[in-house]
Amino acid sequence: MHSTRKIKDDLIYVGGSDRRLSRFENLFPIPRGVSYNSYVLLDEKTVLFDTADDSIGRLFCENVTYALDGRALDYLVVQHMEPDHCSLIDEMLRRYPEAKIVCSAKALSMLAQFYGLDAKDRALVVAEGDKLSTGQHTLHFIMAPMVHWPEVMVTYDEQHKLLFSADAFGTFGALAGNIFDDEINFDSAWMNDARRYYTNIVGKYGAQVQALLKKAAALDIETICPLHGPVWRGHLALLLEKYQLWSTYQPEDKAVLIAYATLYGNTENAANVLAGLLAEKGVRSIAMYDVSETDVSELVAESFRCSHLVLAAPTYNGGLYPRMEAYLADLKALNLQNRTVALLENGTWAPVSAKHMRTVLESMKNMTVLEGAVALKSALAEGQLAALEALAEEIAAQIQ
Numbered sequence: 335m336h337s338t339r340k341i342k343d344d345l346i347y348v349g350g351s352d353r354r355l356s357r358f359e360n361l362f363p364i365p366r367g368v369s370y371n372s373y374v375l376l377d378e379k380t381v382l383f384d385t386a387d388d389s390i391g392r393l394f395c396e397n398v399t400y401a402l403d404g405r406a407l408d409y410l411v412v413q414h415m416e417p418d419h420c421s422l423i424d425e426m427l428r429r430y431p432e433a434k435i436v437c438s439a440k441a442l443s444m445l446a447q448f449y450g451l452d453a454k455d456r457a458l459v460v461a462e463g464d465k466l467s468t469g470q471h472t473l474h475f476i477m478a479p480m481v482h483w484p485e486v487m488v489t490y491d492e493q494h495k496l497l498f499s500a501d502a503f504g505t506f507g508a509l510a511g512n513i514f515d516d517e518i519n520f521d522s523a524w525m526n527d528a529r530r531y532y533t534n535i536v537g538k539y540g541a542q543v544q545a546l547l548k549k550a551a552a553l554d555i556e557t558i559c560p561l562h563g564p565v566w567r568g569h570l571a572l573l574l575e576k577y578q579l580w581s582t583y584q585p586e587d588k589a590v591l592i593a594y595a596t597l598y599g600n601t602e603n604a605a606n607v608l609a610g611l612l613a614e615k616g617v618r619s620i621a622m623y624d625v626s627e628t629d630v631s632e633l634v635a636e637s638f639r640c641s642h643l644v645l646a647a648p649t650y651n652g653g654l655y656p657r658m659e660a661y662l663a664d665l666k667a668l669n670l671q672n673r674t675v676a677l678l679e680n681g682t683w684a685p686v687s688a689k690h691m692r693t694v695l696e697s698m699k700n701m702t703v704l705e706g707a708v709a710l711k712s713a714l715a716e717g718q719l720a721a722l723e724a725l726a727e728e729i730a731a732q733i734q
């Protein structure tokens with residue numbers, strides 16, 4: 335049975351959610367599931383904006399059939415060629431033989447690569463600034479290369495003042511009936527997933543997101559329809575403010591993230607002592623994670639949120655503890671910038687973990703790595719409390 339919702343009188347949500355998939359891109363845990371959003375516009379011409387993932391194929395097809403209510407499909411706008419939005423394109427082309435695909439030139443070649451579909455004869459290839467009238471509506475196509483992939487474009491509907499934003503402004507998390515941001519408590523229930531989605535999926539491409547935000551600023555936008563997560567119409571300012579911070583790599587909170595690795599608990603103990611000292615000095619926003627216990631996507635998201643990072647790790651086989659190494663590699667790959675970082679190392683015979691962490695951090699942009707590192711020899715010694723105290727003092731002074 336179909337399950338759709340009206341976005342506007344002539345615009346229908348035809349997507350659906352998957353709560354079975356454990357990892358998005360087979361990488362990022364999604365305990366709250368994920369939605370694959372898709373939209374049907376019923377104008378003089380009918381338009382489907384992107385398809386969905388195979389996993390919701392049956393529901394999606396029923397939804398499109400219901401939304402079209404016996405009409406043919408005239409246009410299928412393909413904004414992003416990632417398979418979670420495209421795996422039902424060939425099904426749509428079979429069901430609606432008259433439908434034309436509207437996409438960028440790059441998307442057309444990806445369609446052939448992924449699905450062996452030669453859609454040249456039924457494609458309307460669009461470029462920056464091209465428009466398409468569907469009757470009452472005029473659609474503007476805006477290229478958004480590398481706002482996830484190179485072929486990405488977004489579509490502005492002039493009449494509804496609505497942006498179909500592809501993966502931009504998307505969020506992990508399944509939808510449960512309430513699909514609008516003003517029907518849910520986004521800040522408390524969804525923000526962490528929004529941040530984790532952005533930082534891990536698009537985090538690397540801050541400059542490209544900035545370019546899209548500049549183009550979007552020139553448009554009068556009242557509603558944003560992304561390909562994942564809630565439809566935005568109530569809290570656009572909140573979302574745009576977050577996107578501005580995330581895409582310029584500015585921290586959201588004056589806060590300390592302590593990420594530690596540990597085998598036997600001694601580095602963890604030092605991290606706990608430091609957290610206590612920070613708290614005594616009045617730092618209230620402290621988040622602490624064991625890098626072996628916390629998924630790296632959470633660590634990345636928290637690193638984008640916090641202004642100060644404390645990285646604490648044992649030496650391992652003459653190098654850095656592997657989970658810490660992987661987390662740091664992700665921060666570098668995702669282009670994190672503008673953070674102050676303190677280091678704490680541990681080692682029983684030849685500690686070198688601080689040196690390794692410093693090397694990675696110094697190869698990143700605009701990272702301030704505090705001088706020196708608290709260096710444990712197996713466990714925190716009484717005489718090292720003063721060094722931890724001084725570190726807590728320095729961080730607290732910067733935060734307050």
Ligand SMILES: Cc1cc2nc3c(=O)[nH]c(=O)nc-3n(C[C@H](O)[C@H](O)[C@H](O)COP(=O)(O)O)c2cc1C
Pocket residue numbers: 595596597598599600601602648649650651652653680681682683684685686711712713
């Ligand atoms: C497989 C393995 C390799 C290690 N390699 C080194 C090393 O190269 N240099 C060193 O000083 N300590 C090395 N260590 C020791 C740990 O870094 C050290 O015991 C540290 O104190 C552990 O801190 P923790 O109590 O927080 O786990 C190694 C330990 C293990 C298990």
